[in-house]
Amino acid sequence: MQNVSSQQHFILNGFAELGDLRPVLFVPFLLMFIVALLANSLLVYVVVSQRSLHQPMSILIAGMACVELCLPVFFVPNMLLSFLFDWKGISLIGCLVQMHFIHFFGAFQTTFLVWMALDRYFAICTPLHYQELMALQRFLKFIVPLVVRNMLLISLFVSLAGKLSFCRNVMNHCFCEHMALVELACGSTAINNLAGLMAIFLIPVFDFFVIAASYIAIFSSVLRSSSSGVKALHTCITHIMVLTFSLTLALIAFLSYRVKSGLPEAVRVFFSTMYLLFPSCFNPIIYGIRTTEIRQHILNTLTHWKHFVQVLPYH
Secondary structure, eight states, X not given: OOOOOSOOEEEEOTTGGGGGGGGGGHHHHHHHHHHHHHHHHHXXXXXXXXXXXXXXXXXXXXXXXXXXXXXXXXXXHHHHHHXXXXXXXXXXXXXXXXXXXXXXXXXXXXXXXXXXXXXXXXXXXXXXXXXXXXXXXXXXXXXXXXXXXXXXXXXXXXXXXXXXXXXXXXXXXXXXOHHHHHXXXXXXXXXXXXXXXXXXXXXXXXXXXXXXXXXXXXXXXXXXXXXXXXXXXXXXXXXXXXXXXXXXXXXXXHHTTTSOOOOOHHHHHHXXXXXXXXXXXXXXXXXXHHSHHHHHHHHHHHHHHHHHHHHGGGO
């Protein structure tokens, strides 16, 4: 028999431990939100507008920037309103919709790193066949399965969460994260925990092993051919930095719900927020700085805009 939720409205009470100091969080999160929107928008604009950047790696970087641009939109505005005006309510349907989009776009943070690692693998280990392997028709066989995987796994645990019966409605979080909602349910949630663990191991953990295997092959190739070593290391170290930060924050957030520890609730909420927002703020900056061609076009674009703004008042 299908469960009917006893609670249809929830209170998002993240960082409640801060009490009257909670509104202070509005400023840092607003600044991070603005940085994420501006930096990712600029990166997407530069890649799309410059024909010389219409190369596989640059297109993948722009794709990740689109993910990082969309992701904060689904939870940061609600957080800011909650901090400033104490608006904490959300309906069950709204909660499930928010959960789906947050986890769906969040899953692509590591999936894009897989595609970038494959691009580097083809470029460094099979340079003569790079253009052939990275042609859209060929590369779709790496894109489509991971997109389908993300859609199916996220839809699975969100739909299972929607069938639960809830005895409580106060969620110690700033947005509708899967396990934060499941914790409020009555009765057994074993199937929900299993679905969540499946998503963890089949998305970020699986992606990590694919990326690790790619870089092991890349570094093995570099050791055998020292001539391309410096370029390969410079290219790959950016992805390693991003992966390390993203995966560390994500695993701390995911496992904090399942491993009993003395981690304060506010710290857990902070890590859960940062594993989504941190990459959105810093990935475009990292890629913009470390990718020479993109950095040069960004500087040219900013210089052009600065000149336009300076000339505008005289017309």
